[in-house]
Amino acid sequence: MDSFRYDELVQRALISVVRELLEVVSLNGLPGSHHFYIRFRTDHPRVRIPAFLKERHPEEVMIVIQYQFWNLKVNSDGFCVDLSFNGVRETLDVSFSALTAFVDPSVKFALQFTPSFEKTPAPEDPDPSKKVPPKDGKIISFDNFRKK
Secondary structure (H helix, E strand, O other): OOOOOHHHHHHHHHHHHHHHHHHHHHHHOOOOOOOEEEEEEOOOOOOEOOHHHHHHOOOEEEEEEOOOEEEEEEOOOEEEEEEEEOOEEEEEEEEHHHEEEEEEHHHOEEEEOOOOOOOOOOOOOOOOOOOOOOOOOOOOOHHHOOOO
16 A cells, blocks of 8 residues: 555545434434435446436436435445335435435535445446546535534
């Protein structure tokens, strides 16, 4: 090992924050006005979502954990939750490694993630060896959210 992978260490630490918050909510519900916006990659190999949602959001989607969610279960790799879409309950199974953002707007808290995974080339892709560079994301500083 030539150097420390600080980016991976920070990523794991941030995921542990989300994991712990979701574990508390799975046991006790959301306190006060807290609610979560969770963005994740729908093309991640360890994400299971309904086909209609994947068709509408082939790369990334944001879900809201607030009033209507059921059966939130958390494990070391991810979480599973039932949400309502047009009055129909659907189950989403999301790997923590697919997360791109976690926000609790009630307290102005936000985290941004850089998911890393190998995308399976689409069957219609004539040259799967071509790699598309990732989109640039904004970096969120913790200082922006600390109470002063």
